[in-house]
Structure formats: structure tokens, C-alpha cells
Amino acid sequence: MSDIGWSGLALSLLLVAVAVGLSLRERLGLEGSIVWSASRALVQLLAIGLLLDVLLEPDVSIWWGWLWVGVMIVIAALTVRRRAPLVPGIVWLAVLAFAGSAAVTLGVLFGFGVFDLEIRTLIPLAGLMIGNSLAATVLVSRRLVAEFDDKREEVEARLALGQPADVAAHPYVRESLRTALIPQIETTKAVGLIALPGAMTGLILAGVDPIDAVQVQAAVMYLVLGSVATTTTVMALGIRRRLFTRDHRLVRLEAQAVGSV
Amino acid sequence: MQDDCITATPLFAFDDLTVAGVGHPRLDGASGAIPDDGVTVLVGPSGSGKSTLLRCCNRLEIPDRGAVRFRGDDVGGLDPLSLRRRVGMVFQRPTPFAGTVRDNLCVAEPELTDDEAATTLARVGLVTSFLDRDARALSGGEAQRVCLARTLVTVPEVVLMDEVTSSVDPAARTALEDLARELASGGVRIAWVTHDLDQMRRLADHVLVVIAGRIVHAGTAEMLGADAPVEARRFLRGEAA
Numbered sequence: 001m002s003d004i005g006w007s008g009l010a011l012s013l014l015l016v017a018v019a020v021g022l023s024l025r026e027r028l029g030l031e032g033s034i035v036w037s038a039s040r041a042l043v044q045l046l047a048i049g050l051l052l053d054v055l056l057e058p059d060v061s062i063w064w065g066w067l068w069v070g071v072m073i074v075i076a077a078l079t080v081r082r083r084a085p086l087v088p089g090i091v092w093l094a095v096l097a098f099a100g101s102a103a104v105t106l107g108v109l110f111g112f113g114v115f116d117l118e119i120r121t122l123i124p125l126a127g128l129m130i131g132n133s134l135a136a137t138v139l140v141s142r143r144l145v146a147e148f149d150d151k152r153e154e155v156e157a158r159l160a161l162g163q164p165a166d167v168a169a170h171p172y173v174r175e176s177l178r179t180a181l182i183p184q185i186e187t188t189k190a191v192g193l194i195a196l197p198g199a200m201t202g203l204i205l206a207g208v209d210p211i212d213a214v215q216v217q218a219a220v221m222y223l224v225l226g227s228v229a230t231t232t233t234v235m236a237l238g239i240r241r242r243l244f245t246r247d248h249r250l251v252r253l254e255a256q257a258v259g260s261v
Numbered sequence: 262m263q264d265d266c267i268t269a270t271p272l273f274a275f276d277d278l279t280v281a282g283v284g285h286p287r288l289d290g291a292s293g294a295i296p297d298d299g300v301t302v303l304v305g306p307s308g309s310g311k312s313t314l315l316r317c318c319n320r321l322e323i324p325d326r327g328a329v330r331f332r333g334d335d336v337g338g339l340d341p342l343s344l345r346r347r348v349g350m351v352f353q354r355p356t357p358f359a360g361t362v363r364d365n366l367c368v369a370e371p372e373l374t375d376d377e378a379a380t381t382l383a384r385v386g387l388v389t390s391f392l393d394r395d396a397r398a399l400s401g402g403e404a405q406r407v408c409l410a411r412t413l414v415t416v417p418e419v420v421l422m423d424e425v426t427s428s429v430d431p432a433a434r435t436a437l438e439d440l441a442r443e444l445a446s447g448g449v450r451i452a453w454v455t456h457d458l459d460q461m462r463r464l465a466d467h468v469l470v471v472i473a474g475r476i477v478h479a480g481t482a483e484m485l486g487a488d489a490p491v492e493a494r495r496f497l498r499g500e501a502a
Contacts, residue, residue: 153352153353153354153356154356154358156321156352156356157350157352157356157358157408158358158368159321159345160319160321160345160349160350160352160412161345161346161349161368161369161411161412161414161415162342162343162345162346162369162415163342163368164342171358171359247320247323247341248341248342249320249321249322249323249341250321
């Protein structure tokens, strides 16, 4: 098993120095940002590591793990609101999307015994699921609102033909979901060809047999694919409901909010 | 103020319609009626509330106050989906959907046969070969005709036409005006929004003058302006902005 120790970590900071050096040489003005991001990441990871160290003690209740998952979901939902601030009540929608996705994906992995349910597995898998779904969730939210804004007349022309809101919205929801899902599908296709994925790399560095690492990685990949699909679909359908009234009218969003898309 | 030709039950009756807007209301207590007959032109300066009035007729917009009656029925009490098939609408800019012209017509009626599609296209002066054309590759005038044809597929009693010639060339404009007159002759009521006074004179059987969110004058095309308030007379003389 690899253990780089504090000295190894300190030496790896040389690579941050390389980035800073390049920034100085090319006058990018990014030295401060590089140092700040590297330091912040280290502090965040150390804090998480210390907390995990406590939680991974043998007699700690699994509920602490679920509480951690809940906090991750709330933070992810707040991030979605910050990056896609246009839909009223988007935080609750995002909470629902992430929680629903967690129920489906973690339900499959733990329910069928792919992994044993313990804090050691719950927190990393939930983190992978939420972290990888976040970008796609933001993307589908922004894209969908932009679609309904850009194509407002087209959507209203469908409504004016007597189409119900869900039917009138369907082509735009489909397009937004495709936009959000295709990058994940492409990433899944290319995995192993261009770069070894994170979980597998970590396991191999930690001394795990490569075939065992591949099995874990494949399960993780499917977890991510399933969670991205579930989260974006819940999000898209939820946003669609919020952008139409019950009597099949398209809601007019504030110009300022739409402009920020 | 009232059009002498308004029948006992108008096509649309507006009662104190108010729709809020940014800075000023888009409709500010608009009251009046569209007669159940021919072509009614809603005319007024840009931003006066004509389009909002039209959108209240098929419930793409609902008023904050007041009511719209369609042939005597409060539209607020009607099923919006069936109302919109009875009250069709063509928009300012052509709104062709992705796909062929046939695909576009089938959005309005998925079970539409090729014969029915060809007949509908003929009503708007387009030949059958258009059915296989890419709807988004058509000229503005052709696309607007396809949009009208798409609306006619639902067999509407009324077609609301919201400045439909503003983005087409003069030949297409004339064609669309002729189509509106033909539809009216065939019994389909037309409510046509424009700020173009010449177009109003060419088309209108009845006119509603809309200024600052209110219907300030209504009359037949021949009698228009005789007893109009000063703001309407100024607009009809082409003086008001």
C-alpha cells in the first residue's frame, strides 16, 4: 500500500510551484489564484479527512453517514441555485433531484449488495454521485430556461394549437436533457482509452489488484451515469412544471434572471 | 364609441381588462367588443396593448382584473386547450417547428391525412409539394403561410393574427391580407393586430383603436373616427406616436 506521508505531500507542492512559475513567466496574473486554490483544497481535504477519520471508527452509527449525505445534498442544491438562479424554488427542486437520484442509485448499489452499506462506502459513493451530477444538473437547468426563453414564441405557438404544456414543452426538454447527458455518455465511452479514471487510479496507487480496481471503477461509472440521468431528468421535469401554469400558459421569467443564463 | 354593427352577442367582449406590466400596465381597464363578423382590426401605436388584448382571447395571457367573454362565455371558465383550438393564433414572427411542413401540420392534428394536409395548404395558396419541404428553410412569407395553415388544421372559429406581416416582404404581406379576407368570406372570424393605418384601411370591416392599454374607439371601417375622442383621431390621422 502506498503511503506518501507528509514529506511526499510537501514535495508534491513543487508541482504547484511549477504552475505558479509558468504563470509568472507568461504574466498570466494567476499566481494568487493558484496558491489560494491549492491551499484551500488542501485545507478542505484535511478537514474532510479528519472528520472521516472520526466517522470511520468501528462503533460510529451509520446515521452519521446519512447526515453527511444530507449535508452534501443541501450544499449541492445551494450551488445549483447560485449557478442557475432563475427558476423560483430551484433549491427544493434540486434537493428533490439529488435525493431521488441518491435513493435510486445508492438503493441499487446497497440494496443488491454490490457494496456493503457502511460509512466507509456510503460517503465516498454518495460524494461521487452528487459531485458528478452537479455540473449536469446546472447545465440542464440553465439550458432549459434558455430554451424556453429563446423559443418562447415557438412554445406559445404549440400551446396556441391546443397542445397541453407537457406536450408543448417536450421537444425542448428532450434537447436540454440530451445536451446534459451526452458529455457523460462520451466520458463513459472513452474511459480507460484516454485516461484511467479517478477511483481506479486511487485503488491501484493504494496497492489494490488492477482487476479488483476495474470492478469497483465500473460500478462507480454506472453509479455516475445513473445518477446523472436521474438527477437531470427530475430537474428538467420539475423546471418544466414550474415554467408552466396549471392552465397551460408559459410563465414569463424576470428579464434580469433570464439575461444571466 | 360603439360599433353599430356589434351583434347581440359579440365574438369577444372585454370588460375592464387590466394586465400589469413593468413600469405601466399593459392593459389598463380595457372595455369593448370584437363583433362576430368579418375582419376586425385592432390598431394602435406600438406598446399600446393590442397584442396583450389578443392573447387574453385564447388565454395565453390572463388578466389581473376584468374578464373576456367568447360568444358569451367567460374564457376563464372554458377549458384552455379546447378554447385554443376554437380560437387559433398566428404570431408576429413565423414560428415553424423543426421538421417538414407535413410534420408542422401534424403537430396540430397527428392523424392528419396527406389529402387533408394538401387541402389545407391549398387554402393558404401553397402547392402540395411543400409538404416535404423543410419548414425552417422556407422564406418568411412561406413560413407564415405554413403557420396559418397549421392553425387552420384545428378548424378554428376565429384566427387571431398578431402583426403577422411585420417580418415579411410586400408581396407576402399582400398575400396574407388576401388570405385573411378569403377566410373571413368563408365564415372564419379574423382579429388582426397592426399599427399600420394603410393596412387597417385595406382589411378592416371593424376597427378597435387601442391606446395606452384602453380601447378608446370602436367603429366600422367606413364610420371610423366620426365620433372618436381626440387621441384616437390624432392616431388615425397618423399624428400620434
